[in-house]
Amino acid sequence: MGSKSVFILTQVLLGVVAGQQVSPSRNADLLIPRTTVDIPFNYGRSSVGRWSGGALLVVENAHSAAPIVRVFDRSGNVISNITFTIPGASLIHIYFGNSARGSDGTIAVGGSAYTNDSRGGTFVAWISSDGLQQRVFRVSPFAPYGVTVAADGTIWAAGRELIDGEEVAPHHHIIRRFDKTGKMLSSMIPKSSLKIYDATHPAQKSYLVSSRDRIGWYSQSSREYIEFALDGTVLDRVKTAVIGENKLVGGVALCDNGGLFVSAILPSNSGAGGWEILALDRQRGEWLSIPRSEKWGVVYGCDGTNLVSTTNWSAMTWLEPASRNPR
Numbered sequence: 247m248g249s250k251s252v253f254i255l256t257q258v259l260l261g262v263v264a265g266q267q268v269s270p271s272r273n274a275d276l277l278i279p280r281t282t283v284d285i286p287f288n289y290g291r292s293s294v295g296r297w298s299g300g301a302l303l304v305v306e307n308a309h310s311a312a313p314i315v316r317v318f319d320r321s322g323n324v325i326s327n328i329t330f331t332i333p334g335a336s337l338i339h340i341y342f343g344n345s346a347r348g349s350d351g352t353i354a355v356g357g358s359a360y361t362n363d364s365r366g367g368t369f370v371a372w373i374s375s376d377g378l379q380q381r382v383f384r385v386s387p388f389a390p391y392g393v394t395v396a397a398d399g400t401i402w403a404a405g406r407e408l409i410d411g412e413e414v415a416p417h418h419h420i421i422r423r424f425d426k427t428g429k430m431l432s433s434m435i436p437k438s439s440l441k442i443y444d445a446t447h448p449a450q451k452s453y454l455v456s457s458r459d460r461i462g463w464y465s466q467s468s469r470e471y472i473e474f475a476l477d478g479t480v481l482d483r484v485k486t487a488v489i490g491e492n493k494l495v496g497g498v499a500l501c502d503n504g505g506l507f508v509s510a511i512l513p514s515n516s517g518a519g520g521w522e523i524l525a526l527d528r529q530r531g532e533w534l535s536i537p538r539s540e541k542w543g544v545v546y547g548c549d550g551t552n553l554v555s556t557t558n559w560s561a562m563t564w565l566e567p568a569s570r571n572p573r
Contacts, residue, residue: 276536277523277553277565283322284561297499297547297554298456299347299395301325302562305355308340315345315353315373320549322562328353328377332369335359341391343453348395351375352426356390356403370403372426383428388418392454394461398476400425402461404449406437413447420449421463423478432478440468453498457548462500464508471506471526487524487533496521497545499553504528505567507553509545523553523565 285302295304302318317325332338340357347353353373360366368389371382390405400423407418419433420440440448444467452465461474466486473482489495489510496511506526521543523536543557553565 276525276534277567280552280564280566282561282563283320285318285322285559286324295546295556295559296343296345297549297562298345299349299351300549301347302546302554303345303347303353305340305345309337311336311338313338313340313355315355315377317347317353318562326375326377328373330355330371330373330380332359332371332382334361336362343392344390346394346454346456348399349397350399352395352399354393354395354401356385356393356405358389368405370401370424370428372401372428381426381428383424385422385424385428388422391449392452394454394456396423396456396461396476397458400431400476402454402456404452404454404463406447406449421454421472421474421478434474434478434480435463435472440465440470442467443469451495453495455498455500455547457500457504458502460500462498462506464495464498466495482528484526484528484531487526489524490522493522496543497547497555499545499548501548501551501553503551505548505551507545507548508533509543509555511542511544523555 295302304316306314306316313330315328315330319325337360338357340355344356352375356370358366358368367384367386369382370385370390371380373380387407387409388405389408390403392404394402396402403422404420407415417436417438420435420437422433423431425431442448446467448465448468451467455462460481464471464486469486471484471486472480475481487508493510493512496509499507508524509521510524511521521538523545524533525536526533540557543555546554555563555565
């Protein structure tokens with residue numbers, strides 16, 4: 247998308263069209279549902295879904311001896327079912343946000359693994375698209391809380407350093423880049439350089455996302471979004487979105503045209519409904535709330551310049567920015 251189109255999208259998301267302020271009631275129209283496809287099983291309570299690398303990635307049995315990575319295409323069809331194991335490990339933990347797919351179909355996962363006698367360590371793994379090759383590399387004392395696969399095939403991770411459950415290096419780097427063999431290429435963003443607004447480490451409650459030419463790290467605990475070029479150079483830093491009281495960040499999406507979106511949801515046990523999508527106006531560094539009419543929903547990620555979301559755990563819906571439609 248050219249600079250003119252990006253400017254038009256920015257103006258629409260800001261609510262300014264031909265000098266007219268868009269009323270809050272019309273904000274929901276800025277993201278228009280275009281396509282919905284069913285998923286062959288409901289994965290909501292037992293696993294985590296994420297749109298990445300042109301497909302929906304679902305990790306089932308994420309805390310078990312053999313997690314299953316399922317991949318669905320744009321039609322909701324299963325591309326692959328990959329059983330992930332580590333020799334000698336009786337328990338593997340793959341946490342939310344710790345799985346991603348590259349544009350070539352390869353998959354990255356991160357987490358921790360333990361033996362029967364309680365010996366453990368943390369890892370990042372590379373998995374071939376057919377699941378036949380699985381390379382696991384130990385990254386302890388670094389504990390990854392989120393991974394993504396960049397357009398150049400490198401694996402990025404966001405995490406913290408822990409030794410026997412204690413943080414002993416306050417200046418440790420949070421963001422790290424690895425090649426497919428596990429070699430660390432670079433690291434950046436010392437923990438000590440960030441403000442922390444609660445007792446949570448900046449890598450927790452954070453999201454690591456990628457587009458065709460950049461990587462984004464969204465940290466709710468430090469209230470900062472940091473964007474990187476593929477070589478690790480910092481491109482931009484902005485404040486995170488202010489979400490409603492009692493709401494949680496349910497997903498972050500970085501699109502190929504630079505669009506950045508966050509879904510804010512109420513906890514599933516709150517008994518209340520309602521969710522919203524927040525869009526970043528990059529020129530002003532401000533966020534626009536786009537309320538949704540459904541009772542609940544989350545953003546899975548970006549598919550090119552469109553958002554992929556769900557409102558019922560058993561289907562995917564593509565949302566198209568209104569600025570791409572004739573007005």
